[in-house]
Amino acid sequence: MSSQVAVMSLVSIQPQAKLAGITRLMFNRFSTYRPKGLVLQKHMGSGKNAGFSVSPSGTHQGLFSLFDSLEHANAFICESPLLKWYQRHALELFTVKLRAYSVKGRWSGHQLSESIAPPSSGPIASLTRASIKPSKAVSFWTKAPPAEVDLLHTDGCLISAGVGEAPILRQATFTIWESQAAMDAYARSGAHLAAIKSAMQGHYFSESMFV
Structure with missing residues (x-):
């Protein structure tokens, strides 16, 4: 490992x-x-x-x-x-x-390595980032505000920050959750789930990473 x-x-x-x-x-x-x-x-x-x-x-x-x-x-x-x-x-x-225990995708061609076993309890962090295709930027940003509102009102989210390498087209979200269950509950429901489905089905990203 x-x-x-x-x-x-x-x-x-x-x-x-x-x-x-x-x-x-x-x-x-x-x-x-x-x-x-x-x-x-x-x-x-x-x-x-x-x-x-x-x-x-x-x-x-x-x-x-x-x-x-x-x-x-x-x-x-x-x-x-x-x-x-x-x-x-x-x-x-x-x-x-x-330390990462689950990695999907790449960042500027780099793939992070898994370096720890999945935790059985306690807080966890999540980093998601994407390079948004210019032709898909408007579609992406119409989905972002509802997902942010959901995040701000979600139980179990301890820290959240929207960051990015470049305005509009290279975005990332960093969050810390009180548990894996709390993160999963947000990721698999509501506006966030709808936004992710739209992004995947619409091929919004030229590169993405979920850690």
């Missing part, structure tokens, strides 16, 4: 640091800092109020980093210049280490 460990950070940046935060979002990919063991990294913006909106937020960001080992993930959390900047300029900052 793989030893991969992911690090997910969500940040709400202080208003006075908004411009500096946007600059980092735009240019962090050109940084000379290359953490050891990094397999994949995605620096993402967010919708308004950290939600699933076509209107961007200037102060909410997400950073997903995948490492080949727990040792390298821990070193990144301690040493990353971007995370240190977040710590100095955040209203709120949340960072969590994750």
Whole structure:
């Protein structure tokens, strides 16, 4: 079984640091800092109020980093210049280490490896992301608001954030649930289920991943 460990950070940046935060979002990919063991990294913006909106937020960001080992993930959390900047300029900052037990699909050609057995109890996280075909963008976004409303009113959802690599066309959702049962209840019912069925039947995505 793989030893991969992911690090997910969500940040709400202080208003006075908004411009500096946007600059980092735009240019962090050109940084000379290359953490050891990094397999994949995605620096993402967010919708308004950290939600699933076509209107961007200037102060909410997400950073997903995948490492080949727990040792390298821990070193990144301690040493990353971007995370240190977040710590100095955040209203709120949340960072969590994750191992995958179920993976479907790819992200920029990368397929995450399953590195842990399915948990029998306790909280779990879910990351879903998709590259939306331009011709399907309108259809996709007409389905998104009802699913978001359902999510906000669903029992058992502890954290939810809408993030993305690019506005409108490259979107992701990160959630933490109190249990597998709570996540399954949301995923298999209501507006979310209808949106997923429409996306699959309508071939909305050029690439997608569900972890």
